[in-house]
Amino acid sequence: MDRPVIFWDVDTLDWSNRSRGQIASIVSSYAGSGSIILLHDIHSTTITTVRPVIRALKAHGFQFVTMSRLLSGRPCR
Numbered sequence: 001m002d003r004p005v006i007f008w009d010v011d012t013l014d015w016s017n018r019s020r021g022q023i024a025s026i027v028s029s030y031a032g033s034g035s036i037i038l039l040h041d042i043h044s045t046t047i048t049t050v051r052p053v054i055r056a057l058k059a060h061g062f063q064f065v066t067m068s069r070l071l072s073g074r075p076c077r
Helices: 020-030 044-059 069-072
Strands: none
Touching: 020 044
């Protein structure tokens, strides 16, 4: 296939620990500029953790972009 292989750099281990606090702690400790955070939408704890994590990251100045934008090399704010 003519597609890039994309990996994550922040593994929340949400499939293993299923703890909202631990998921949020991993994200806040390891997320950085250009990070790709791995979350599984099949676990209820992950689903209920996503909104607060996004709000917290936005409050710290993170901007969410599509993979196309991230791979384009165009600067984000």
